[in-house]
Amino acid sequence: MTPRTRLIIALDVTDREEALAIAQKLGGAVDAIKVNYPLVLSCGLGIIKDIKKYASVIADFKVADIPNTNSLICREAFEAGADGIICQGFVGSDSVEACVDVANKFGRDVYVVTEMSHPGALDFMQAHAFELVDLALKSGASGIIAPATRPERLAEIRRRAENMKILAPGVGAQGGDARKAVEAGADFVIVGRSIYNVEDPYAAAVEFIEQLRQ
Template sequence: MNVKNQIILALDVEEKNKAYEILDQTTEYLDTIKIGYPITLALGPSIITSIKEEYDVKIIADFKVADIDATNEKIVKTTLNYGADAIIVHGFTGDDSVLACKNMAEKLDKEIFLLTEMSHPGADKFLKPVSLDIAQMGVDLGIKNYVAPATKIDRLKKIREVVGKDSFIISPGVGFQGGNAKDTLQYSNAAIVGRSIYNASNPKKALEEIIESIKV
């Protein structure tokens, strides 16, 4: 998956008008957005279809799928059939649950992203100790796409070492959580930015500044 300007917008708003206003201002520079539970629960999964019809963007569904294999398969199938191009899945549930997601996505000619470690401080207690094992499991299963934190560059670097240079990593936590886009892109293929863009008084300008900071 290629990402324009190496920036993914996390569109974690709950109102359709606001979402569209932000997309109107930013899709000149973006071709990939991440949609999570806030907007999907507020507006229904058809918002994925609507955005795909209105804007020429790729959509990653950030549902952090984490259930038994049979349930995971249903979640992935339903989500991707609404038009999402990829879906994020947790790895701590084990290889059978992850493989169910991978197989269903491939059946639909779509992709999954395997979440190795999260960007918030609380992830250090339970996910950090096993994140490299999760990454290695992904490699063993033939997964090419991963999620790793922009807020913990040392961890991001280690995860890159495990998954290899040819894998595609996207990294949340840039901006409001403290991650820096330029530093992140030393090891990641794309930085995920949410609140620093959608809460800005001028989302377009905020995005332009982030893109410019990468070039400096």
């Protein structure tokens, strides 16, 4: 995924019509739309193909299982049209490599979580974030997930991550700042409620894009 606006929309809704309306409004203004389990469980995997009419789709399934199960999940997501998938690294290198192997067959991307954006990530994940970066590099992943809510940590992860793409969630409702995240090394920022829950989502998206271009 090549940065254009650097903005990814987190589509954290469960209603099909609402999801498609948001995608239609914002698809042309963003680099990708991120969907997660609540939407897919509500609407079915077919929602990915419907959203792809408007933008690239990243399946935020945080895949975290044994290699065979990871392979099956990734195959289903890519066959449904996903351009990328997010997996967890804590399950080990063989499980991440299983995701990467399937992604390579489809010409798609895998992003490995190194440190999440919520406070609970400090309990266990933060202590192992650099190890997860190294695992993602060794496994051949396209990129990683690092927190916009902690730009100082994002900067440290950036130095470790070499040329891998960094997607930074937590901008907006969780308190992360889009510009600070990019300055710390993020290639893309992920924003959800702060855009699609306002009166004019398109204007809100444009405002974030302008911040990222300053």
